[in-house]
Amino acid sequence: MRYVLQETANRLGFDDLALHEVPWQQLQPGHVTALVAALREDGYTPNTSSLYVNALRGVFNEAWRMSLISQEQLLKLRSVKAMAGTRLSQGRNLKRSLIRDLLDACAADPRPQGLRDAAIIALLYGTGMRKSESVNLDLAQVDFSERSLQVLGKGNKQLIKYAPAWAFERLQAWLNCRREQLPDGLGDDVFLFNRIRRGDHITRERISKHAIYYIARQRGLQVGVRIMPHDFRRSFITRVIEDHDLSIAQKLAHHSNIQTTAQYDVRDDNERRRAVDRFDL
Template sequence: MRPLPPPERLAWWRLRFEHTQAIRAALREETTPKGERWSPAYVNQHLVALRCVLRFSRRHQLMTADDFEAAADVAPVRGHREQTGRAVGEDEIDKILRACLTDDDNPARGIRDAALIALMHATGIRREEAVQALRAHYDAALRTLRIVGKGNKERTVYVHRRAAEWINAWLALLPAKPGPLFRPVHWSGNVQARALKPSSVNYIITVRCAEARVAVFTPHDLRRTFISGYLAVGGDIVLAQRQAGHASVATTAGYDRRSDAVLQETVELLYLPTPADVHALAA
């Protein structure tokens, strides 16, 4: 059997209905390195990419409209997988911030890490949004931060007053000149002018988790933690969507990591009279 050419050399415009259906069937049989079937969401990502390639071929007149419509008529794969990620516990946040604050080797770096983690925990912003944030866009008086998120969409997030104290402590160490909000700190303690890289956020969290002796979590878990916590205290999901910068409420709901115990406690708050209550009312 001849090996397939690389994707950029395939004649995608020659695909027809039977070919794309075979591709869909093959994707459903793909497995991860651990031997598990690809999740429905991951298969559907590939199907979306396939439709995009077909659409590109149609726009460049490499396919007829009928051939494109038939080939692109690929139904998404249905199914469900348990949610990934987790919410970070309050005790874990306490330990991590304590580890940052007791960094005797580089106190400035410790304050920066604490401010970064506190901001992400209290606002639910993405790691890319955090490292791209500008000092000039943070209003300490109003405790707001203007950021640019996915799709080049600008929004304003509101910072918890306690998180603002960590940010203000970090701002006190920054030069007066404008620039990125979060910057690398040299081993000597000098704050550099450039912005942190997104990968640096992962490294910071991993190191601080090890120092605090808590289970490692990802920057996106802080995002899940914010949404779960906001909803747990009675926050409106539409407002959580606005703060998180999601395109739809359904996406925001997918970040909820509250346990079933919270659901049970909430159900218990609903009103329903017992038999004894009904008898008492009738008496």
């Protein structure tokens, strides 16, 4: 969000000012309209346009709370809409065979990274959790008997995620490796996944979100596909919709709106064609 606001300030002519020096309270509806038009001209998607507008709305709300703008001015600023429209999802539906290939690639890696990456992939795909949720996982949040994980999700909400047995097997293998690698019986760090440095050295540092991107990209390259971390969540939700229904998928994804869940359905065109072909006379 900081990057979005700095980019917004640059586009509005405040590129010589630091973010906290920009006179946000002096902006008029015309500035927001011009920003939306510029984003459209530069080929930005409607979702990105909404992100920029929502960032500004957050600033305007705070300006109103601080009595820097009137309520009338706030309403005028908030009346400017982002770019209308939608775009097809760029996400990938990771088939079960591809997940098995990814886990096999990890298993073939004799380094600690192999076991750690397999556990991360297994939890991302097996629970549908977000990358930030996996990074922030602590060992105390894991219940091995119930095969459940307590995560802190979006909106500061505590959620319970359930994982299949095969995912917990990968997680247990990683934890066993960590206990063996770290000296003096200090193998049980408070967090779940450690950063591993060059030379296969397991550090006492928590893994970062950037590392999750790197793991998805590198393991994807090993099996010949381009993978983003959120593809695991998309694939989890798509599979639940396929095997069960949209309502169950909504509950497991912890979406407050079922329409959000429906947007995660990334089944390919062949499956859509087969659905239409079943409409025989």
